[in-house]
Amino acid sequence: MDIGALKKVSDYEWHIPQSGNMRVPGIIYASEALLRDMDQKVYEQVVNVATLPGIVQASFAMPDAHWGYGFPIGGVAAFDPDQGGVVSAGGVGFDISCGVRALYTGLRVEDIEPIKERLADLLFRKVPAGVGSTGRVHLNRQEMDAMLAGGAQWAVERGYGTPADLNRIEERGCMKGAKPECVSDLAKKRQQDEMGTLGSGNHYLEVQQVAEIYDQRIAEALRLHPGDILISIHCGSRGLGHQIGTEFLKKMAIAAAKFGIALPDRELACAPIESEVGQEYLGAMRAAINCALANRQIITHLVREAFSEIFPQAELPLLYDVSHNTCKVEEHRVNGHSKRLFVHRKGATRAFGPGHPDIPSDLREIGQPVLIGGTMGTASYLLVGTPQGMTLAYGSACHGAGRSMSRHQATRQWKGQQVIQDLARQGILVRSPSYRGVAEEAPGAYKDVSAVVDAAEHAGLAKKVAQMRPIVCVKG
């Protein structure tokens, strides 16, 4: 990105002054190095989002922002329904409620090392991953609707996990306001064999060890110590979310014209929050959030089953579950007043600061855990929300590393088999149905996740607590 057009406010905060059709300024949180590496399209997209009706304060981009569809990935924008605010399918993304979940295992790295080959094979067998894989939970019409209304709560009621899990999931595992009747038959059909599947692309299931602690007090409150083994699950709402995204992109492109909303890019398709299409999308999108929460809950159950075969005593309680492609109704302070806003986070994680009532009571004092996924060869991070983050970008932080290289470039540079061998030498076992898939996801094809997380911390968006390194990675 050409940083000449940006106004530097601090080393980690850069503004795009309001001009032309922009209703608010753009604000990018990143280091100068990350900013220079960002595609120029991110600048354009931040500016385009700033032109949408009812946008409040600013169009934000997180340190891992990259070129998305309409909205940048790593984009955060809030809209006020009282000011003609809009809801946008492109502002949420195709993989609705894609997110990261972490589980404790109570095990130590020395427990895992001797059996990690067996564990890797077992997890790969138990958790369906990759193109063409199907889950073992098949839902009829009635159960599909119950799942879409109930989310992880539905899954727990069906025996996948325990009620204690729900306390560690955003919305306590059930997104209110979901309307299964707003989800098309095609979307439901596309999902019928996909419950409890990881998917492909950058989705994964990892066995990780806590490698570093940055904040002793918070790590202690979260019961995290170096050498502890955690599980990380990264996936979303599968075919159902993709189909809803596809259908509403088109519906909203048509609706925007009807409502006289000028779109600088068709992909910014949106509709007024109070319109019929807007309400229909919100109902369907919330159902997809429940689908993602139920999906991660079923996968959690499969992981627990696998662990119980090797470690019959092990319990795998839920540490936390975050979603990074959502639109949620939240109360925020704007110009000294509390406002009810529709906050879009696309490739951005909610990161509420200490004391926020939506944080589970036993974690409220430390701030909301923020789980940042890395690549197969690098690290993942656990951060917590900060008080100042609430005023910087509605309590939001980054979501991952973000690609630095196209899939095509990656397959020219690496061979899947070689990537797997190289990682094995570093002690990381990869299991995947596709060598090409592994090559496309090679660690070198991503930006440095540590630089992204450091920028989020320096900008004040969230605070680093721990770094986790992969031991086993099941890749879709």
Added chain:
Amino acid sequence: MEHGAIPRWEHFPHDADIGVRGIGTTKAQAFEQAALALTAVITDPQRVDPKEERRFSCEAPDDELLLVDWLNALIFAMAHEHLLFSRFDVTIHDHRLEAIAWGEPVDRQKHEPAVEVKGATYTELRVQQTADNEWIAQCVVDV
């Protein structure tokens, strides 16, 4: 882009995802090639035997939305029926598309599918005739 055999397909880069582009002497041929490029995101189309056929019809207000609808119809069939396609016969009249696609069920050993396509997007979406009278049909797909 003006050089090379016709019809043909190619991929073009996008930050996180990938662009599919079909090039042909007619609009319909460009749509067929774009569909091949879509399969190539997942696997080598030459590995997919055209054993089963599926019929598609789509209608949209303009050619560009028609391309997105066509690719999304294929993406739905691939996801719902676990199929891959390698041969396409497309006809287009007044923004209405009729097509037959031939392919087979995904076989993880035979096809080694790399990645699943979530949806066709409006990013870099173009259906147009070039100065050389070639038709180009392209967009970015989300993977």
